[in-house]
Amino acid sequence: MADTSNPFFSPSTLPYGLPPFAEIRDEHYRPAFERGFAEQLAEVDAIVATDASPTFENTMLPLERSGQVLQRVAEVFFNKSSSDSTDFTNALEEEIAPQLAAHSDAIRLNPRLYERIADLHARLDELGLDAESRYLVERYYAEFTLAGAGLDEAGKERLRGYNQQLSTLTTRFEKNLLADTNDLAVVFDTAEELAGLGEGELSAAAQAAAERGLEGKYVVTLVLPTGHPWLADLTNRASRERIMAASRSRGIRGGDNDNRDLVLEITRLRAERARLLGFDTHAAYVTADETARTPEAVADMLGRLAPAAARNARTEQADLQRQLPDGENVEAWDWAHLTGKVRAEKFDVDFAAMRPYFEAERVLRDGVFYAATRLYGITFTERPDLVAYHPEARVFEVRNEDGSGLGLYILDLYTRDSKRGGAWMNPLTAQSDLLDTPTAVVNNLNVPKPAAGEPTLLTYDETNTLFHEFGHALHGLFARVTYPKFAGTNVFRDFVEFPSQVNEMWMLWPEVLENYAVHYVTGERMPQDLVDRLHAAEGFNEGFATSEYLAAALLDQAWHRITADDEVTDVAAFEADALAAVGLDNPAVPPRYASTYFAHTFSGGYDAGYYSYIWSEVLDADTVEWFRENGGLLRENGDRFRNRLLGVGGSKDPLEAYRDFRGRDAEIEPLLKRRGLDN
Structure with a gap:
């Protein structure tokens, strides 16, 4: 195959570097990965082959410029494998995953490269670097050290084995989960x-x-x-039970898609790898390079919240129990449905009745985009002339207030069997001055697609999710950095959810809600009294919501606080013991994710890090208070938030960036008040 025939071998010439999806074929991926691996290793070899003493210019800059072919193919391939998988992508991902792990190890465990970075780190004060360049050296040194660059050769060989095994197992976990999720879709006759x-x-x-x-x-x-969003509306209790039973049986039915052995093997290998790297547990290894710093800090925060959340959930459960006949108990499949009844009684709020006001196109253009335009001055123009990776994915050009180009935003709204569950943001290209690259980001959701001609009416939660994921997209679009390492959302994992959580506030902000919450048939705006009742009910059911989240976060921590000497053989028993230990073993309030379908922690990069959502929410709740104190949806507020936080990407310590924005460290009280945990 001639080089020119593979679209990954050279930068895209399309606007904002959008990959040429119309030209990309399955046969292009493997050669591009192979060339990408070889080219980057050659580029690293050239860095360490020089006899010249290490300088920022002869070490850090070529390292940052390396691997561009690999970056291009990886961004496109892994976006496709998660949003539009095929038998081909599934097979190739299982093949490529251990190769990627080995490639990363070949760079991070290169002793001569580590020596050069360590030399620069030791002489940082002498180098005269600007703040971002200095931080680049600091981050590389920290990451290489944690990755095992200081191990002897025997230790490095063991580490390579762990990394390759784990990459294979986590990929298999994801594929099993997608297959079992599709197999367990519930069929109803009438x-x-x-x-x-x-x-x-x-x-x-x-x-x-x-x-x-x-x-x-x-x-x-x-x-x-x-929990399935339709459980709130279904009146047939047996149908609700069938859906919940299917959801909770993923990965535990035996056969090829059973994930229990994978959970045990993944956690064992992570614990052994952590010990090799000098840590007692995988949780200690992970948090050492996050803002939390230690698993004890995480445990302290989660432990502070769990008892109050469990207490509030039990109080809520007592309210729900009164909705059932004598002799029947509240079950997990009843909670959302009965909660809707109690909410309607107490606040006269019916989420199902709100769906006609959440028509997807209106939410997108007159809600999500409108809030961003008001706050940041940016505008959105759909580009049907630009081809995305799937016919349902839509491309929008984003421009600054002065008309200059900011990037591309791609929205892939609908669920399909080839798409993994959940919602997420991916970059396709990411801005950096060094490489002169532009930005294109993708939001993926899983909204059920109605038949042709029918409107797409979002649930309350789906509307909130769209605002949330768009917050990630804004973070990716706004980041303006020198070095690729700091591009977009490349920040500490327990900080990355902060910008997305902040963006959720605009969903119910009066000027925004009034602009988009319009009945899709009558054209009438959502009645103000319903809006008022909605605000009055904001803290309702927070005991359940906090408990199901904390149960998952603490389960993630429990799996990753086992040591290499601990022997775990029964996934269900381990789960039960972990939840009982923190008082979150209420059968009516199951964890948001159980182990065998906990994609975040066993295949999604949030291992020992699922706590990040509530850790980031401390900053989020404190930031919402700041916006309220300073007039809300104002351009000057948006400029401050953009310039001091979103725009810095990963180019400075995130807590330092937060202090620059807020004028102080975040306080936890707004979070406790929001979740009803302050009493």
Whole structure:
């Protein structure tokens, strides 16, 4: 194959470096990975082959310039494998994952490269570097050291083995989960079994059935978390139980897609690797390079929140119990449905009745985009002339207030069997001055797609998720850095959720809600009294929401605080003991994710880091207070937040950036008040 025939071998000439998806074929990926691996290793060899003493210019700059072919193919391939997988991508990912781990080790464990970085780090005060360049040396030195660069050769060989095994196992976990999630989609014979769903939801269920060759039936596809959003509306208790049972049985049914042995093997290998690297546990290894610094700091915070959350959940459960006949108890599949009834009684708020006001296109243009325009001055223009990786993915050009180009935003809204569960943001290209690269980011959601001609009506949670994921997109679009290492959302994992959580506030901000919450049939705006009742109910059910999240976060910590000497043989027993130990073993409030479908921690890069959401929420709640104190949705507020926080990407310590924005460290009290944990 001639070099010019592979679109990954040279930078894209499309606007903002958008990959040329119309030209990319399956046969292009493997050669591009192979060339990418070889080229970057040659570039690193050239750095360490020089006899010249280490300088920033002859070590750090060529290291930052290295690996561009590999970066291009990896961004496109892993976006495709998560959002539009095929048998080919599944097979190639299993093949490539250990090769990527080996490639990363070949660089990070290169002793001569580490010596050069360590030399620069030891002489930092003599180098006369600007703040971002100095931080680059500091980050490389810290990361290489934690990655095992200081081990002897025997230790490095063991480490390489661990890394390659783990990359293979975590990839297999994800593939098993996707397959089992698809297999466990729940088939219903009649619409009566799905009583309570709206026309759009029924249409989506019928469409999902038709795509499986089940004309006349209805299929409820599963979402990533334990609870399904439709459980709130379904009046048939048996149907709710079937959906919950399917959700909770992922990865534990035996056969090829059973994830229990993978959970045990992954956690064992992570514990052994941590000990090799000088840490007692994998949690200690991970948090050493996060803002938390230690698992004890994480345990202290989560332990402070868990008892109050569990107490509040039990109080809420007592309210729900009164909705059931004598002799029946609140079960996990009842919670969302009964909560809707109690919410309607106490606050006269019915989330199902709100869906006609959350038509997807209106939410996107007059809600998400509108808030960003008001706050940051940026504008959005759809570019149907630009081809994305899937026909349902839409491309928008984003411009600054002065008309200058900012980047591309791609939205892939709908669920499909080839897409993994959940919602996320991916970069396709990321800005850096050194490489003169632009920005293109993707938001993926999993909204059920109605039949042709039917409106897409979002749930309250799906609307919130769109605002949340767009916060990640803004972080990626706004970052303006010199070095690729700091591009976009390349920040500490327990900080990365902060900008996205902040963006959620605009969903219910009065000027924003008034602009987009319009009934899709009548054109009437959401009544103000409903908005007022919605605000009054904001703290409602927080005991459940906090408990299910904390149960997952503490379960993640428990798996990763085992030592290499601990022997765990039973996943279910370990889960039960871990939840009982923190008082979150309420059967009616299962963890947001159980171990065998906990993609965040066993395949998604949040291992020992799922605590990050609530850790970041401390900053988020404190930031919301700042916006309220300073007038809310104002351009000057947006400029401050953009310039001092979002715009710095990963180019400075995130807590230092927060202090620069807020004028002080974050305080926890706003979070405790928000979640009803302050009393």
